[in-house]
């Protein structure tokens with residue numbers, strides 16, 4: 690029995706625990722590949738690799754992050770072109786867009802109560818997912834990991850193999866860009882924009 | 890003491906609970922004293938929560954789950 694790895698008896702329990710992350714891994718795969726067929730293949734490949742190397746997993750460390758790292762590696766391996774597709778991620782004004790301040794600027798006398806309620810009722814799940822998919826992949830990854838799966842900055846840094854500072858800046862910019870993408874749907878409300886928004 | 894100009898860069902690290910305990914407390918104090926910043930932070934927090942809820946509605950198809958379980962047996 691390996692000193693550091695998983696005892697055979699625990700492997701069954703560990704693989705059961707790993708299967709518990711299926712929905713989360715599938716969601717990530719779907720956002721990365723953009724279609725259900727490739728997402729299913731990617732998840733299957735992820736579990737294949739995970740089950741094969743379960744004995745290398747260090748008990749007590751983060752199984753979920755470990756699985757996501759395997760998924761990212763499999764993605765980069767098999768979808769190299771997609772993964773590396775050069776995207777325009779140079780800093781621009783999109784990265785500082787604020788939906789809240791835009792809404793306030795558009796009708797300063799009216800945003801008093803809870804503008805987020807207006808936003809939420811105007812945004813369908815489909816619209817949110819479509820906007821996520823429009824983000825450049827560098828931003829999409831971190832937003833998915835942080836906002837949908839609730840990973841910490843440190844975990845995201847581990848999963849993606851990037852410094853924490855990079856996680857923070859991509860997350861900030863990704864969230865701002867997401868708001869910019871969602872703005873037209875939100876501001877399509879007369880009560881929020883009164884036709885004066887540059888976004889509508 | 891933090892002022893309003895200090896808040897933008899702390900927005901997300903605060904909502905993500907990634908600031909040091911001292912910084913978390915300082916931001917919290919400012920939010921208690923400053924309604925405009927507080928409204929903004931609450932807005933952002935709710936938007937993030939909603940995006941998370943939308944994203945998590947996606948579930949793996951049942952036949953994929955079955956295939957993964959088969960994979961585990963072999």
Ligand SMILES: [Zn+2]
Pocket residue numbers: 892893896919923925926927
């Ligand atoms: Zn303030």
